Amino acid sequence: MGKIILTGDRPTGRLHVGHYVGSLRRRVELQNTGDFEKVFIMIADAQALTDNADNPEKVRQNVVEVALDYLSVGLDPAKSTLFVQSQIPELTELTFYYMNLVTVSRLQRNPTVKSEIAMRNFETSIPVGFFCYPISQAADITAFDATTVPVGEDQEPMIEQTREIVRKFNSVYGDTLVEPEILLPDNAACLRLPGTDGKAKMSKSLGNCIYLSDDEDTVWQKIRNMFTDPNHLRVSDPGKVEGNPVFLYLDAFSRPEHFAEYLPDYASLDELKDHYRRGGLGDVKVKKFLNAVLQETLAPIRARRAQYEKDIPYVYEVLKKGSETAEEQAANTLARVKRAMKINYFEDAALIAEQAEFYKTK
Numbered sequence: 001m002g003k004i005i006l007t008g009d010r011p012t013g014r015l016h017v018g019h020y021v022g023s024l025r026r027r028v029e030l031q032n033t034g035d036f037e038k039v040f041i042m043i044a045d046a047q048a049l050t051d052n053a054d055n056p057e058k059v060r061q062n063v064v065e066v067a068l069d070y071l072s073v074g075l076d077p078a079k080s081t082l083f084v085q086s087q088i089p090e091l092t093e094l095t096f097y098y099m100n101l102v103t104v105s106r107l108q109r110n111p112t113v114k115s116e117i118a119m120r121n122f123e124t125s126i127p128v129g130f131f132c133y134p135i136s137q138a139a140d141i142t143a144f145d146a147t148t149v150p151v152g153e154d155q156e157p158m159i160e161q162t163r164e165i166v167r168k169f170n171s172v173y174g175d176t177l178v179e180p181e182i183l184l185p186d187n188a189a190c191l192r193l194p195g196t197d198g199k200a201k202m203s204k205s206l207g208n209c210i211y212l213s214d215d216e217d218t219v220w221q222k223i224r225n226m227f228t229d230p231n232h233l234r235v236s237d238p239g240k241v242e243g244n245p246v247f248l249y250l251d252a253f254s255r256p257e258h259f260a261e262y263l264p265d266y267a268s269l270d271e272l273k274d275h276y277r278r279g280g281l282g283d284v285k286v287k288k289f290l291n292a293v294l295q296e297t298l299a300p301i302r303a304r305r306a307q308y309e310k311d312i313p314y315v316y317e318v319l320k321k322g323s324e325t326a327e328e329q330a331a332n333t334l335a336r337v338k339r340a341m342k343i344n345y346f347e348d349a350a351l352i353a354e355q356a357e358f359y360k361t362k
Helices: 017-033 056-073 089-101 104-109 111-119 133-143 153-173 216-224 245-253 256-262 269-278 283-309 312-340 349-361
Strands: 004-009 038-043 081-084 148-150 181-183
Touching: 004 017, 004 133, 017 038, 017 056, 017 148, 017 245, 038 056, 038 312, 056 081, 056 283, 056 312, 081 312, 089 133, 089 153, 089 312, 104 111, 111 133, 111 153, 133 153, 133 312, 148 153, 153 181, 153 312, 216 283, 245 269, 245 283, 256 283, 269 283, 283 312
Parallel strands: 004 038, 004 148, 038 081, 148 181
Antiparallel strands: none
């Protein structure tokens, strides 16, 4: 069996540049390498409902938003299977079986779950579905025999939990499931892009995102208002680069050729950083450079999105066909799992014959 990718996003809003550098850009590169036999990319609407059960319309409306973002960044339905999680009922059944292999205390120790619970202020009112979403994620990954899961570093505990479930299942029922490997962004700056307000996480709920679908004016407005070094009050003041969102964004997006095009006074990002550190370089100049870089990156994405927005039925057809393909794969895995667990009663002719003979001679 060749290498298989599974990854995806929750449809709770439009995707932003943090998603782009953290996963989307890499997904496009990976789908185009030809190194993977299959690429499955999931819109995780069922998972989104675990903490949005009282607002299903929010999830419903954002499914197409995420699909538009996928297509606009260059994910190709001819190379990647784009599908909707809730349309694959086999995932729910796999989740149910895996629940027996994980303890409550293990879920409580999962760092990602703990941080997500704290961020949502769930405390003791945690929805069971949300609490168990690491198990659901294991079902998503294993259903497609994924060998590779490209995600951000915040998802490492989730992938490790999947690996534990796979090892446990295989030890109890025999070698059945594929143990996946995590694939992190190769650019350290892309591991976790901060919000425009300087907070550690770019989050839709915090309102500190630059969205892939933002128009030029909106992008510039957000960059212009970005948090920088609070002690860099005058142009002549020495500035701090470390932890400065403007420079972190430049780490993630700028390339050497951008300097020749937009800021020829500097040969590289290192030169720009050195000048900022010693003083004499204003924030506005750096922000204008970042704006030029980001606008160049987003322009083709905006153009493709505008085209797809003109044919929404096509977008839904892509998701429908992708979901049909995904369900076929998941059904094969589920059948294999049920055989291993010996709950494929009606397909086990040997079992039926054996018991028939037993009761005949009893």
